[in-house]
Each structure stands twice: as structure tokens, then as C-alpha cells.
Amino acid sequence: MNRTTRQWLALLPVLSVMLLLILGISLYAVAQSLGYAPIYGIDAFPTLHYYDLLWQQTGFWQSMGLTLYYAVIATVLALILGFFLALALVKQGRNHAWIHTLYKFPLMVPYLVAIAMVILIFGQGGLLARLSFALGWIDSPAGFADVLYSHYGWGIIIVYLWKQVPFMALSIYVVLMGMGNDTDEAALLLGARRWQRWLYVVLPQVIPGITSATLICFAFNLGAFEAPFILGGGFPDTLPVMAWRLFTDSDYNNRLTGMAAMVVIGLVLLLLIAIAGRLSRRVFQWQGAGHGR
Amino acid sequence: MFTLVRLTSILALSAVTTGLFAAQDKLAFRDAFLQDQLAWSEVTETARQEGAVDFYYWGGDDRLNVWLERTIAPKMAEMGVTLVPHRITATRDAVDLVLAEARSGKALGEGSVDVIWVNGENFYTLAQHDLLYGSFAPLLPNASAFEWDANDPRGLLNLFDFGFPTEGREMPWSGEQYVCAVNRDLMPVDATPHTFADLERWLTEHPGTFTYVKPPHYLGNTFVQEALYALSPLGASGFQQPLASFTPESLARLMAPGMDYLRRLSPLLANARNDLARYPENDSALMTLFQNSQTAMECQFGLYHVATKGALGQMPPRTEEIIFPVNNMIKNKNYLVLTSNAPHPAAALTFINYMSSVEAQASKLSEVGYPLGVDLWTLSAQDQQVLMAAMPAHFGVTQTELDANIAPDIHASLVTVLETVWLKYVEQHSDRPFEDLVRDAMAP
Secondary structure, three states: OOHHHHHHHHHHHHHHHHHHHHHHHHHHHHHHHOOEEHHHOEEOOOOOHHHHHHHHOOOHHHHHHHHHHHHHHHHHHHHHHHHHHHHHHHHHOOOOHHHHHHOOHHHHOOHHHHHHHHHHHHOOOOHHHHHHHHOOOOOOHHHOOOOOOOOOOHHHHHHHHHHHHHHHHHHHHHHHHHHOOHHHHHHHHOOOOHHHHHHHHHHHHHHHHHHHHHHHHHHHHHHOOHHHHHHOOOOOOOHHHHHHHHHOOOOHHHHHHHHHHHHHHHHHHHHHHHHHHHHHHHHHHHHHHHHHO | OHHHHHHHHHHHHHHHHHHHHHHHHHHHHHHHHHOOOOOHHHHHHHHHHHOEEEEEEEOOOHHHHHHHHHHHHHHHHHOOOEEEEEEEOOHHHHHHHHHHHHHOOOOOOOOOOOEEEEOOHHHHHHHHOOOEOOOOHHHOHHHHHOOOOOOOHHHHHHHEEOOEEOOOOEEEEEEEEEEEEEEOOOOOHHHOOOOHHHHHHHHHHOOOOEOOOOOOOHHHHHHHHHHHHHHOOOHHHHHOOOHHHOOHHHHHHHHHHHHHHHHHHHHHOOOOEOOEOOOOOOHHHHHHHHHOOOOOEEEEEOOOHHHHHHHOOOOOOOEEEEOOOOOOEEEEEEEEEEEOOOOOHHHHHHHHHHHOOHHHHHHHHHHOOOOEOOOHHHOOHHHHHHHHHHOOOOOOOOHHHHHOOEEOOOOHHHHHHHHHHHHHHHHOOOOOOHHHHHHHHHOO
């Protein structure tokens, strides 16, 4: 048994689970969306009929827009805030070890708990509403500005940020720490200005780490169901909520349309990952070229 | 190695054959029971051998969960049957499970669902896909506590479930009535709405103080049904026929006034923005709004829900029931159904029979607050007294007033059309002509 075979064998348990769960289920979803569902007495494979029905859903494009809007805003904000948090942590060093534990706390808390927390604090019956009422700023707790349940999605974005800023910060912090100061100091000795060290030395080294962390958050936000379902503004829903509604509809035909919606989310995600991968590589090359000059 | 393989194959083979025999036994048992050839003692004896019953039910009510675990499970254990409660968030999930297992070839004795708590659409789906055990209900000993006479209008709730004939394939378990309650701190007695016009007037003056659960949730569907009844020229009687008896034009004509009203109402509902309402998804979201005094009125199934929720401190202190809408408060029953591939049919029969006993009905009434499934007038004076004593209180209305304003559910085959038309026309404010929406919803 040579080394490669051994390596493959060692990977086999993980690989088989991944293939079965991810690839198997994805294929099943694609097949159902194309009309293969004998359980419901439907066997029209292959047909694009259910995708057709999906486009025809009232508000499909609004749903698509909302899904992208929540995902993009939350991811970009989390990236910016996470980046600054990571810088602050690096600057702190090990001075206050408890901060390093504290900021990771949201990572351990499930999303549903974060959602409940947002409702308890920002809802119209929440802490802030009751506090404003007690202080006489508003006439009744219901008069509190309705932050949640709107298409602006502040509730959803707050939940995503609370969970994902620490995640981004952790990923970027690890990259920054692993980088060490050697290259930065070398650039300093060679007479690089502050912005040049940033642009040509630090950034190219952290970008791969940032890209993967960003894509993980973005992929999650695009496909997430609970937060938009509970905190969203009702019709039009995001695509995952729309898919759930179609899938739980009493009409079995709608389930296949729901599957089509899931496949569309997957395709959008793959497309965006491909674009992001290409962009980050290009930035990387551009940085590399600049560095070489 | 070889002997081991042979041994396992022999074991597997014998397991298959015993399985086969068991399935045949269960078929023979079913046929004998449904032809009324079995003594009840034979059923309870077989139940003891089966040893367990898998009961699937909506698990969102803690009082019900506690009652099943603490009161019913010990009783079933006395009969040699372990009650295995499966709490689900939607009855549909259990129906799907039965359907999937039946499609994968699991016959009687081989499935995983014995009994489901159902009514309406879900029973209709089970019947449409031939997933029912058979007409067992009138053969149970406790069937005597129900009115089965088709000539007595009071028996209709046992014989028809959303207008669809039960044919004894499900046993009535609870009664329910859709009741609206108001918070008297926000809505004085003289402003109480009794008609949909009253409600619209109130909401025009106090926008955002009412909302209803979003269809296709059954609590939302029921509110929509009541609006359709109250505003249609034919009333409830117009909606008792199966879908096949309508043309898109006739059904559209019948539904238009109610749907128009609900569409007009949507900007006035709680959390509405840009003319579109943000409906609560379920009863707990509905109750959060009401408990927080954001809404002044809420409607749900629960003849005694003000009393039972009030006892737990889950109601604003000055909450009263109201008669709304006059003559069109939907009253129905919900049932226990036995599936066609039940793993423990005899134990299930024993369980269903016990659930319709006076003893179980009385403790359900007092401990859970669910109305009676049995029909009071069929019982002895002593049993009647036991049940009357267990009934929770009413606030602001009397039982007689509640009884005087009832209406039946719409025909089960119309429910999907109602849901689809509501989603398109009322929630999404679709621009398409109403009749086209109805026609699309009616297409198979």
C-alpha cells in the first residue's frame, strides 16, 4: 500500500459522509426540482415546469432581491467590524486575556437564541420599548419604533452581525497573528511608508483568510431560514422562506417548486463563489505585481 | 466465517417470515374486527401482546403534553400498553410519514404511525390516498357516547369532518369552537364588534389593533372562512359542497365579497406597512401581540382558552370572550384516526376507545381545557354531571350564546382553493382578475 492510497483510505470515512450527505442530497433535490417525485405520484422527469412555476410566483424577483440584500449588507458590515475588532485584539496582545474569551461568546450561542434575544431587546414588547415607556418617551410600549418585522431587516442583520463579527474577527486575528511582524518590519527598514506597508505587505497576506471567512458567512446568510422567517417583514419573503412555504404547502405539486427554489439558491451561491474566487485571485495578482515593482 | 454468514442469513430469513406472518395476522384481525366478529376482550388481549401505541399529535400545548404523560400513559400502562407520544409541530408531518411509508411498501403492522390527532384537510388527504384503517369507530365500546344518527342534525359533527364523510374511519375526540377574545383595557364594551363591518369600523379608528394568523395555518384559514360566510349572500351553506360542484365563475362569485373585505382590511392590521400586513405565523406569535397590548382582540380555536390561559397568567387581566361574528362562529370536532399501516392496530383501538371514555374526557376538560368530544345528551345523568362539573368558566358571554351562533367548517376540498386565493389576492395583492386566481387555484 503506497502513501497516496493510505491517504485516500484515511480520508474515506469523511469523504463518504460528505459525498452521501452533500452530493447525494443535492442530486436528489435537483432531480425532484426537475420533476422526479414518485412519492407524491409525480414522475415527469426531466421537465423545467417547476422552475417555470417558480418564476411565475408573485414577488419572486423581490424575494431574490431581499435575500441578496440581507446577505450582502450583513456580510459586508460583519467584515468591516470584524476586521477592526481583529486589529484591536492584535494591538491588545495578551494584556486582557478575558477579552479573548468574551468576544468568542456569541460563537457558542445558537442562532435561535440570538433571535430570541433580539426580540426581547428590540421588539415592541422588548426591554428598550418598556424602558422608553417607563421613562415617558412613548405613550405605550407598542409605540416603540418597529425595528423588527420590516423589509429593512434590521432585526435579521443584528442577529447575523452578533454571530458573525466574532467569527470574522477570529479568522482575521488568526491570520494576522500567524503572519508575524517580519515582513512588515522588513518593509519598514526598506523605507516603505505606512500605507505602502498596508497595501503591499499586510493586505495580500490576510486576503485569502478574509475571503474564505467572508464566503462562509455569505453562504450561510444567503441560505439561512430562521432569522428571516421569524424577524422578516412578511410577504415578499426571502428565497429560503419561500422555499419552505412551498415545501410545506398542502399541495404536493408545490413541493417540487420549493425544491426548485432551493436549487436556485444553490446556483446563485455557486455563481457568487466563483466570482468571488476569481476576484480575490485577481486582487492577489495585482497586489503581487505591485509588490514586485 | 462461512458458518457465521450462513447463520446470519438463516436468522434474517426467519425474521422475514415471522414478519410476514405477523402482517397476515394483523390483516385477519382487522377484517374480523371491522366485520364485528371479535369480542372486545380479544382486542384488549391482542393490544397487550402488541404492547405499545405510537401516537402522533401536535405537541405545542404543554397542558396537553403533561396530561398525556401523567394521566393517560399510566392508564394505558394498566391495560398493558405503553403510550409512545410523538410530538410534532404540524400534523402534516405525520400524514407525510404515513404516505411515504405506504409508498415504500410498508403494509399493515409495518409502519411507524398508529394514531394521529387530525381533522379536516389532513383527514381528507389520508382518505384520498387510501391510508385509513377502516370504519372502526362505531364498533368501539365507547361509541355509545356519540350521536351517529344521520337524521339528527346534532350528529353531523361526528359524521362529517369539514363536510367530508368520516364513515367511522376516525373517532371524535374533542369539540372546538373558534372564539375571539378582547382586552377590555383597550376596547370598551360598547365598542365590541359583532360583525365584520363593526370590526372594520373599529380598525379604521384604531388601526393596528387586530390581526389574524396567516393562512395556510388552520387558525388563519378559519378566520377567512368566517369572513367568507358572513359576507357571502348564501352564508355558510354556500360552502358545504365539494369542489367538483363549482365552476370558477360560481366559486369566484361566492368568495369575492369576503376576500375583498380581507384585502381592504390588510393595511389596518397590526404591523402593516405599505398596505401589506405582516401576519403572525402561528398562535404564539398572535398571543405575543395580544399579551403585549399591541392588539385589542385575538381569535383562535379554544372554547375555554380565556379561562385556561388566564389560569396560567397568559392573558391580560381584563380579557373577555365576545360573540363574533354573529351566527358564524365555526364549531367543529377533531378526531383520532387509525392508519392503514399501523404497527399496533389493536393497541391503537384500545387507546382510542379509552380516549373517548367519560373518565378521559372529564380529565381532559378539567386538566387541559379542551371541550368535550363526546355528545352530552347520549350519556347517563350521572356522567353528564361529572362532565358539567369539569367545565372551565366563560368570561363576558354564556355557553348558550356561544351555542346559538355556530357554523360548520367549509368542505375539505375547498380548503386548498381558499388558501391559494387568500395568499395571492389578500396577502400578495395580486393585480390579476379575481376569477382568474380562483380558476388557477381550482386547476388540479
